[in-house]
Amino acid sequence: MNTNQPHTLSPGYFEEVYRANEDPWNFETSPYEREKYAASVAALPRAHYAHAFEVGCSLGVLTEQLAARCGHLLAVDIAAAPLEKARQRCANLQQVEFRQMRLPEEFPTETGFDLIVLSEVGYYWAAPDLARAAEKLLAALVPGGQLLLVHWTPPVHDYPLTGDEVHAFFLDQTALGGSLRHLHGxxxxTYRLDLLEKV
Known part of the structure; x- marks a missing residue:
């Protein structure tokens, strides 16, 4: 693990990133992102999820695509600026709800999600916060509910963890007696995808 940056990235980090560039990761324009989003949605085996939760929705590009498969989709982000653009993008999608929220310190009070999407978020947490977030996410997931993980894999010097470390953490919980089973991946x-299901 990256010991040079042991702390979870702060809200101020993301506020500064979005202040410098409204679309800092080219979510709206990149062919790479377009392919990854299409692959993420295609990886979901069910036609409909009643109650879904997307962590780190940013500008809402993936949110908009997920919404077609969801009865209700709660999408959260740590920063206000991208959430405003996400709200505009999904203004006509009544099943989508946006909230500004910092996980794991804050967490939705509702539970019973049958889909949780953690895409390009996990490596922003230091290992202890990843563990805390994972505990809350899995507690909020119904038995048989699915967890979609999608993360960039090359190391980034600012990030406390790599995408592979995030996925390995969750995949460790698929061992005998664990709370998850691996459906496919x-x-x-430059990225990996894993779909897990709560036992």
């Missing part, structure tokens, strides 16, 4: 050149 794949690796591309």
């Amino acid at each position: 794949f690796r591309r050149e």
Whole structure:
């Protein structure tokens, strides 16, 4: 693990990133992001999820695509600026609800999610906060509910963890007697995807 940056990235980090660039990761324009989002939605085996939760929705590009499969989709982000753009993007989607929220310190009071999407978020947490967030996420997931993980895999010097470390943490919980089972996954050149289901 990256010991040079042991702390979870702060809200101020993201506020500064979005102040410098409204779309800092090119979510709206990148062919790479477009392919990854299409692969993420295609990886979901069910046509409909009654109650879904997307962590770190940013500008809402993936949110908009997930919404077509969801009865209700709660999408949260740590920063206000991208949430405003996400609200505008999804203004006509009545099943989508946005909240500004910092996990794991804050967490939705509702539970019973049958889908949780953790895409390009887990490596922003230091290992202890990843463990705390995971505990809350899995507690909020119904038995048979699914957890979609999608993360960039090359190391980034600012980030406390790598995408592979995030996925390994959750995959460790698929061992005998664990709370998750691995449904499927794949690796591309610069990202990986894993779909897990709560036992």
